[in-house]
Amino acid sequence: MRLLEKDKTIESEPDFVEHISEISGEDVRQCYQCGKCLAGCPMVEEMDLTPSQVMRAVQAGLKDLVLDSHTIWCCAGCETCAARCPKGIDLCHVMKALTSEAFAEGRTQSAPDIAAFHRSFLDTVSVLGRNYELGMMGLLKLRTRNLLQDVALGMKLFARGKLNLIPEYIKGNAEVRRMIRQVLDQPRPDRTGVSPVTTTHEDAGETPAPPGHGAGEAR
Ligand code: SF4
Numbered sequence: 518m519r520l521l522e523k524d525k526t527i528e529s530e531p532d533f534v535e536h537i538s539e540i541s542g543e544d545v546r547q548c549y550q551c552g553k554c555l556a557g558c559p560m561v562e563e564m565d566l567t568p569s570q571v572m573r574a575v576q577a578g579l580k581d582l583v584l585d586s587h588t589i590w591c592c593a594g595c596e597t598c599a600a601r602c603p604k605g606i607d608l609c610h611v612m613k614a615l616t617s618e619a620f621a622e623g624r625t626q627s628a629p630d631i632a633a634f635h636r637s638f639l640d641t642v643s644v645l646g647r648n649y650e651l652g653m654m655g656l657l658k659l660r661t662r663n664l665l666q667d668v669a670l671g672m673k674l675f676a677r678g679k680l681n682l683i684p685e686y687i688k689g690n691a692e693v694r695r696m697i698r699q700v701l702d703q704p705r706p707d708r709t710g711v712s713p714v715t716t717t718h719e720d721a722g723e724t725p726a727p728p729g730h731g732a733g734e735a736r
């Protein structure tokens with residue numbers, strides 16, 4: 518864990534707290550720094566800012582400090598902090614809003630592999646309407662160029678029938694794809710800062726069925 522650096526000048530954006538409160542649905546100004554979220558967080562040893570420090574930094578408008586932190590990417594979304602917060606703040610929602618902002622601005626340098634994972638998951642879901650672990654892992658490996666990591670684990674999962682070879686679709690997969698594209702295709706050249714992997718299907722059309730499946734949507 519790293520504490521805030523003394524004597525370091527950091528720019529403040531006064532509107533940041535309103536913006537994050539709005540998109541997270543949580544009133545960040547209500548945090549009074551009791552530290553209960555920090556005390557229960559299982560990921561705090563991996564974080565460079567504690568959860569309560571993130572809240573204070575957002576209140577102070579320290580956008581760069583927060584969006585470039587590792588903390589926002591390693592939050593596990595376990596909701597322990599939300600259950601403990603006496604002000605009823607769901608800090609997990611705040612963390613998600615912050616990662617969305619970092620993603621949108623291409624500020625993924627503090628955790629490029631985690632950002633690549635997010636992007637690979639979204640690409641998979643945007644095509645199939647649901648996750649397809651094998652495909653997602655392939656995209657992740659292409660992006661991180663870390664081809665051999667987790668191979669042994671992948672083999673074990675495959676041997677236990679946890680990884681399907683053939684992808685499956687949900688009904689309405691095209692609608693899911695349209696929703697995701699609507700967000701991702703905002704006017705920024707690469708919103709995520711992670712290299713895109715081109716898909717061959719048109720956004721407006723249904724995903725063709727893979728071998729062994731019926732035409733169009735399935736399930
Ligand atoms: S949701 Fe995130 S910040 Fe909250 S306790 Fe879990 S890991 Fe920590």
Ligand code: SF4
Binds near residue numbers: 549552554568598
């Ligand atoms: S538990 Fe709630 S009020 Fe206390 S520091 Fe964390 S977010 Fe703020």
